[in-house]
Amino acid sequence: MRFFGSHARIQQVPRCVSGFIFCACALLSACATHEPPAATSQQPPSIQQLEAALPSWQKGAARAAIVKFIADVTREGSPTYVPPEARIAVFDNDGTLWSEQPMPFQLSFMIEQLKAAAPQHPEWTRSPAYKALLANDTATLAKNPKALMQMIAVANSGMSTDEYDKSIRTWLASAKHPVLNRPYTALVYQPQLELLHLLRANGFRVWIVSGGTAEFMRVWVNEAYGIPPEQVVGTQEKLKYEIRNGRPLLIRQPGIDFVDDGPGKPVGIFRSIGKRPILAFGNSDGDREMLEYVASGPGETLALLLHHDDADREFAYDRQSSMARLDKAWDEANREGWVVVSMKEDWTTVYPATASAKQ
Numbered sequence: 001m002r003f004f005g006s007h008a009r010i011q012q013v014p015r016c017v018s019g020f021i022f023c024a025c026a027l028l029s030a031c032a033t034h035e036p037p038a039a040t041s042q043q044p045p046s047i048q049q050l051e052a053a054l055p056s057w058q059k060g061a062a063r064a065a066i067v068k069f070i071a072d073v074t075r076e077g078s079p080t081y082v083p084p085e086a087r088i089a090v091f092d093n094d095g096t097l098w099s100e101q102p103m104p105f106q107l108s109f110m111i112e113q114l115k116a117a118a119p120q121h122p123e124w125t126r127s128p129a130y131k132a133l134l135a136n137d138t139a140t141l142a143k144n145p146k147a148l149m150q151m152i153a154v155a156n157s158g159m160s161t162d163e164y165d166k167s168i169r170t171w172l173a174s175a176k177h178p179v180l181n182r183p184y185t186a187l188v189y190q191p192q193l194e195l196l197h198l199l200r201a202n203g204f205r206v207w208i209v210s211g212g213t214a215e216f217m218r219v220w221v222n223e224a225y226g227i228p229p230e231q232v233v234g235t236q237e238k239l240k241y242e243i244r245n246g247r248p249l250l251i252r253q254p255g256i257d258f259v260d261d262g263p264g265k266p267v268g269i270f271r272s273i274g275k276r277p278i279l280a281f282g283n284s285d286g287d288r289e290m291l292e293y294v295a296s297g298p299g300e301t302l303a304l305l306l307h308h309d310d311a312d313r314e315f316a317y318d319r320q321s322s323m324a325r326l327d328k329a330w331d332e333a334n335r336e337g338w339v340v341v342s343m344k345e346d347w348t349t350v351y352p353a354t355a356s357a358k359q
Contacts, residue, residue, distance in 0.1 A: 053194060056349050057194070057347065087278060088277040090206075097188060101308075115133075161249070191349070207272075213234050213237050266289055
């Protein structure tokens, strides 16, 4: 198993570390800051109005499928009508709402936490994995993934949840992507911001269902996407209730309680939402079971799969990727009629013009 593998223009990290985090991170660029109430208008929007709300989507099959679905489920009196309380949409985060290469952004953050904690752990200086990390020695890292994960776990535990929240905000305020040289908070997808806004405007409740940890995402998702923190389903890290200096706190512990990836995503949806969504959007094999679960529901459903095929504006990766592979889900999408969205062909732009763009 390789820890780092090459693909075109970048170095990629496979899923060996995702046993601890599974696709992290996020950003603070675009969209409204509060989830609006369900729409109550008796008149659904016209096709032209729906299309106009997606200016970053090319005219084509993907946009047409989205527009038709929203029109169908909001048309009262029609056999395809879905009441607002049942209009639930779920989105993967990494690679679906913002970029995820060359590694999930949460993993980048956690590695920085490891480096910052190193002075308190002089024993790490003797670790081949730590030396390899500092030297970007991918060959040695590939031989020591377990040691690296153990150090990451220690470095990202022991603090209160409030302290961890603050460290996330501090990192996002200054960190930049190693390839694109933009703040991570500027790497949200503009077409998806438009889609999130359009869904909310038509009575949908939007949830994030991600392999990244819920604790990491809930810090910034409201500002980034207009999705409140209670509407995040993610991997769950271990926590312990303690009294420190007379103050009740939740203290982070090494380890994972629940992995919200692959078959874990439908479980997480059921536990957190309690209803089967009618729209799901993902981008990799880790989202396949979520798309299956949603697409197999009764009535009108829509399953969408983003294909990263734009090496010029973002990254190109799919079947052979060592991280966030799109293989089985792609085959199933073609077989079952899910909508495959081409980043290259279906999006006129990828990122917001500025990091502060808002819907």
